[in-house]
Structure formats: C-alpha cells, structure tokens
Amino acid sequence: MEESLPQRCLDCLVRDKALCGSLGDKQLLDLSLLGRRKVVPKGSVVTWEGDDNPICANIVTGALKLQASTADGREQTVGLLFSGDFIGEPFEEESAVTAEALADTDLCIFPRSGFERVLDDQPQLERALLERTLKSLREARERQLVLGRKSARARLAWFLLSLPRGCDGTIDLPIARQEIADYLGLTIETVSRQFTDLRSSGVIDAERGGRRLRVVDVTALQDAAE
Amino acid sequence: MEESLPQRCLDCLVRDKALCGSLGDKQLLDLSLLGRRKVVPKGSVVTWEGDDNPICANIVTGALKLQASTADGREQTVGLLFSGDFIGEPFEEESAVTAEALADTDLCIFPRSGFERVLDDQPQLERALLERTLKSLREARERQLVLGRKSARARLAWFLLSLPRGCDGTIDLPIARQEIADYLGLTIETVSRQFTDLRSSGVIDAERGGRRLRVVDVTALQDAAE
DNA sequence: CGGACGCTTGAGATCCCTCAAATGTCGTGG
DNA sequence: CCACGACATTTGAGGGATCTCAAGCGTCCG
Known part of the structure; x- marks a missing residue:
C-alpha cells in the first residue's frame, strides 16, 4: 500500500501557488509529513526579531507583515506577505525580523530543521526557494529606492x-x-x-x-x- | 591525463571566500571552464538597470555599487559589494539594478546561462548561492529600517x-x-x-x-x- | 599658474514630523 | 433605539530636520 499525501495537501488552496508547487505528489510526501496547519489570529506574532527561529511556513490564507525596529521602538515594515508566500529564514538560528499577522492567518508550518533536511533532498524545492528569495531581494531593493529617495x-x-x-x-x-x-x-x-x-x-x-x-x-x- | 583547474583558479585570491569555496577541485571544473577574468575600470558600468542581464560574476578585488534610480535621475545605492562577493541575478532576463565599479575591479565573469546550468548540476553551489542570497535579503531589510526610520x-x-x-x-x-x-x-x-x-x-x-x-x-x- | 574636483560651510526654503484636537464608525450595553 | 466608549482616521498649527542653491576652501595635476 502506497503512502499518500495528507488530506490537507490534497485540499490545499495554495498547493500550486506556494513553494510546494515545485514538487510532484511523490516528492511532496516528505515535506507533507512535516507540515501542520495553524491559524494565527490577527495581531499575534509568529517570530520575534532577535529570538529563536524555529519555523518556516507557507501562508494559506491571510497576511503577515515583517517588521524591523530601532532600539527606541520605531518600526519599519520590511515586507508584506500574502496567500501563497513563504515565510522563514532557513539556516539561521536567530530571526532577523518580527512577523505579525495582519489578519487571521492560516499557516502551513514546518519546523525549520526538518525543512532544511527536505531542502537537502529535494533540489526542485531548493531551486524554487532560491528563485523566491531572489525575487524578495529585488523587491527589497526597490523599497530601498522608495524609502531613500521618494x-x-x-x-x-x-x-x-x-x-x-x-x-x-x-x-x-x-x-x-x-x-x-x-x-x-x-x-x-x-x-x-x-x-x-x-x-x-x-x-x-x-x-x-x-x-x-x-x-x-x-x-x-x-x-x-x- | 586528468583535466585540471586553470591557473587563475589555482592562484585565485578569493577561491575560499567566494561562492567557489563551496566546491571541491573536481566540482569546480565545470564552473572554471566558464569563467574569465576581466578588470573593469573605476566608474564603468557592469550591468544597466532595465537592460539585458547577461552575466554573473565573483569580485576578486575592487568594489561595486548596485544602484536603483527614479525616472528623474535621483539615485539610491541598494548594495555595496566587495572582494569575494557575488554579483548577478540568475534566472532573470533583465537586470533590476545598475552595477558600477567604485574602483578598478577584477571580476571573474560567467555567462548567466552557463552559470545557471552549473547551478543545475552542483547542489553545493546552489546551496551556497541560496545562503548568500538570504544574507543579502537580511541586509537589504536592515537598510530599509535605516532608510525609513533613522x-x-x-x-x-x-x-x-x-x-x-x-x-x-x-x-x-x-x-x-x-x-x-x-x-x-x-x-x-x-x-x-x-x-x-x-x-x-x-x-x-x-x-x-x-x-x-x-x-x-x-x-x-x-x-x-x- | 589655473582649472578641475571633492569637500565643507552658509542661508533660506520645504517637506514631513510632532503634538493636539476633532470627526466618524462600530460594537456594546442600557 | 440611543448613549457611550473605543478605535481609526482626519485635520490643524507649529517646529525641526533635511534639501536646495550658492559660495568658499583645499588638493591635485596638467
């Protein structure tokens, strides 16, 4: 009897749009075993700047903001993430940003260490993450222009x-x-x-x-x- | 007779510090065949924002700035790169930034398409690039805080x-x-x-x-x- | 010597921030 | 149904940080 994907993956609204879209059914199996769904309410914080960085996740529905802050409490949002986007910083022990839910948000959460092991085994996943990271970097650069000069x-x-x-x-x-x-x-x-x-x-x-x-x-x- | 690395790789000042440091001698071979050294003089532009994106490169010595600009000519430097850093946007047809030499700069240049093929074959190289890209993203986010709030x-x-x-x-x-x-x-x-x-x-x-x-x-x- | 260049200094203007108050909306409870 | 408070947004007045424009200074090089 063949192992099969959990129902939450079969039903997933963002299966194609999210990082998982880079994987076929069989390849998705390892990752699917790690994931668990969790709804985080509006205003709650998923990761804290400077704290442990235990998770990576896909956003199924909802939205998150990534915040950086100065020592005296001024805040700067350094990224907005929506349905299908990936959140997390693989290979980092400490989170560089605070991620806060802008609305009730349905996440598919992976432990960071497990996610990293799947990256080792699934080159297509790693490629997809690389392309997303490059895109995020381009967007972050555009925002630097906006913040610095406009x-x-x-x-x-x-x-x-x-x-x-x-x-x-x-x-x-x-x-x-x-x-x-x-x-x-x-x-x-x-x-x-x-x-x-x-x-x-x-x-x-x-x-x-x-x-x-x-x-x-x-x-x-x-x-x-x- | 075994193929061996070109002298420029054996002598390379940044062999360990640059992306290539992720590869052993044998694995570096494919990439080494693509690379060619080029000194670009201070003030010259390596890639133009909005133009073709034909190359990736390692910086051997010297420095580059990455610039974004508004329609009316105001400029924002969105990154500074030094010896050992990687420059380029794999998988992108069009360059998002202008890269200009801040000093006479010695580059080890790869055609982008060839570099992408090596990424397909060398998971360690792809991993190293992913980690560098994640680091660049963190730095870009920190600069957003600086530009937006300080x-x-x-x-x-x-x-x-x-x-x-x-x-x-x-x-x-x-x-x-x-x-x-x-x-x-x-x-x-x-x-x-x-x-x-x-x-x-x-x-x-x-x-x-x-x-x-x-x-x-x-x-x-x-x-x-x- | 003279000019080009990079940097500094000055004066005034402007854009945005700070502080404060008014307005509008929504949900709760009387 | 209305009173009320909480909250988000708007509006106003004033001040301050940074920009703009202009001039001056010092160094390097032909």
Whole structure:
C-alpha cells in the first residue's frame, strides 16, 4: 500500500501557488509529513526579531507583515506577505525580523530543521526557494529606492500601484493607515494627508477613512509615483 | 591525463571566500571552464538597470555599487559589494539594478546561462548561492529600517560601524562622500555636515575631507546609530 | 599658474514630523 | 433605539530636520 499525501495537501488552496508547487505528489510526501496547519489570529506574532527561529511556513490564507525596529521602538515594515508566500529564514538560528499577522492567518508550518533536511533532498524545492528569495531581494531593493529617495506622495502612489486592482480600478486596502505608514517610512498623519490630497485632486475616489478606493486616473497615479 | 583547474583558479585570491569555496577541485571544473577574468575600470558600468542581464560574476578585488534610480535621475545605492562577493541575478532576463565599479575591479565573469546550468548540476553551489542570497535579503531589510526610520546622524553612524575597523579604530572609507549620500538616502551636504558634527563632538578623529578616520568613542558612535 | 574636483560651510526654503484636537464608525450595553 | 466608549482616521498649527542653491576652501595635476 502506497503512502499518500495528507488530506490537507490534497485540499490545499495554495498547493500550486506556494513553494510546494515545485514538487510532484511523490516528492511532496516528505515535506507533507512535516507540515501542520495553524491559524494565527490577527495581531499575534509568529517570530520575534532577535529570538529563536524555529519555523518556516507557507501562508494559506491571510497576511503577515515583517517588521524591523530601532532600539527606541520605531518600526519599519520590511515586507508584506500574502496567500501563497513563504515565510522563514532557513539556516539561521536567530530571526532577523518580527512577523505579525495582519489578519487571521492560516499557516502551513514546518519546523525549520526538518525543512532544511527536505531542502537537502529535494533540489526542485531548493531551486524554487532560491528563485523566491531572489525575487524578495529585488523587491527589497526597490523599497530601498522608495524609502531613500521618494516623497510621501510618491511613496503612497507607489504602494497603491503595487496592490491588485480590479478592472474598474477598485482597490481593497489590505492594511490600515498606520500599517501603511510603517511600510512607507512615514507617519500616519502624513499618509492620511496624502490620501486626502489624492482624493481632492481627483486621482482616486474614496470615502473618507475607507478601506476601499477606486483609481480614477491611473496615469496621474503613475506620474505621482515618481 | 586528468583535466585540471586553470591557473587563475589555482592562484585565485578569493577561491575560499567566494561562492567557489563551496566546491571541491573536481566540482569546480565545470564552473572554471566558464569563467574569465576581466578588470573593469573605476566608474564603468557592469550591468544597466532595465537592460539585458547577461552575466554573473565573483569580485576578486575592487568594489561595486548596485544602484536603483527614479525616472528623474535621483539615485539610491541598494548594495555595496566587495572582494569575494557575488554579483548577478540568475534566472532573470533583465537586470533590476545598475552595477558600477567604485574602483578598478577584477571580476571573474560567467555567462548567466552557463552559470545557471552549473547551478543545475552542483547542489553545493546552489546551496551556497541560496545562503548568500538570504544574507543579502537580511541586509537589504536592515537598510530599509535605516532608510525609513533613522536620522542622518544615525545613518552615518550605522554606516561607519558597518565598515572594517582596525584595532586602533582606524577606518579607511571605501567610497566618497557623494557615494555615501547615495547609499544612505541623503545629500552630500548632509553627509558632510554629519561628518563635521561627529568630528567636533569628539566621536571620530579625522582630517577635514579625508578618507581615513579613527573612531575615538565607539560607544558614542553606537549610541548615535540608534 | 589655473582649472578641475571633492569637500565643507552658509542661508533660506520645504517637506514631513510632532503634538493636539476633532470627526466618524462600530460594537456594546442600557 | 440611543448613549457611550473605543478605535481609526482626519485635520490643524507649529517646529525641526533635511534639501536646495550658492559660495568658499583645499588638493591635485596638467
């Protein structure tokens, strides 16, 4: 009788989108034995900066932010992760960032040491992780440009353009104003003022304080992002 | 008669420090056949942002900066690379950054496609590249914190602390004031003023305008870096 | 000697932050 | 159904850090 994948893998919503998509059914077996599903509630912390780094995980549903902070408590979000994304730092004893759930988040968690052993055995998994890491690095470099050189207006426009946009231009903001501020290296007040400016200049259409907006003038938004 | 490594590999100054250090003599053979040494003069560009991405390379001696730029020409240095570091973006058709030599730089260059084939065959090489990429990502995240949340003073202090320091506290700056400014998301004037302030408050000792300085009070510099 | 270059210094402007208060929304409980 | 508080967001006023523009200084090199 052949061993088979657990039901959670067969049913997995992100089987193809996540790292696992690089593996066939047989190859996935080892990894599947390590994984366990866990829902972490909004606001809870998955890994703490400077602490042990015991896990890696795939995000099934939900969202996480990766935070770095200064000694006096200012925070900078250094990455946003969504459904299908991978979180974790293989080969590192200590976590370099704090990972916090932005919403109730369903994770498929692997012990880091076990995950590393599967990397040893499954070159396709390692390749997929390498490609994802390279992509994360490119994105982190782009954010350095944004944080180092762009105005508040341009940062917000850049952020809005990075979000999935419906065909009618609708955007559902995945995060609150304060979290946008933490991501863009600004204060919440500045973010709010920039929203107001974009609204009153007709670039976007939105309710005051709302999480849903519509991009009216994409070209103007793209210009603003410079 | 056995094939053997080319003389440039046998003599290589960074054989152990660079990516190649992950490979034994036999395993290095394939890669060594691809590599060729090239000295690129200070100021010349190795890859252009948005252009073809034909090469990967190890830095033997010298230094490179990785630049991203806005449409209107403002520049942000998103990485500094030195002897032993790897440069290149495997699996990418288009380069995301401009790589420019900060000094006359001796590279060991591989065609990207050939390098990718060796990655397919040499798991140790791929592992070493993965670990380096993860390290670069951590560093890029730390720079996001610096760029998003730290004052000019703290940025410069952080930069100085990141440089190799002799036992008497001596630092030889590898780059000019303008390049420091590009790296720290500041202007050259602000960088210069911060140097002056650090000097007049006795934290560092340096000649006006000089490339060599001495850290007098490490603790004060560490405090300033917050 | 003269010019180019890199760095520093100064003055003023600007953008964003800080502090403070008002507004709006939502859920809870009376 | 309404009062209330908690919370997120907006708005306002003022200040400060950094940028911009301009000039000066020192060194190196032809």
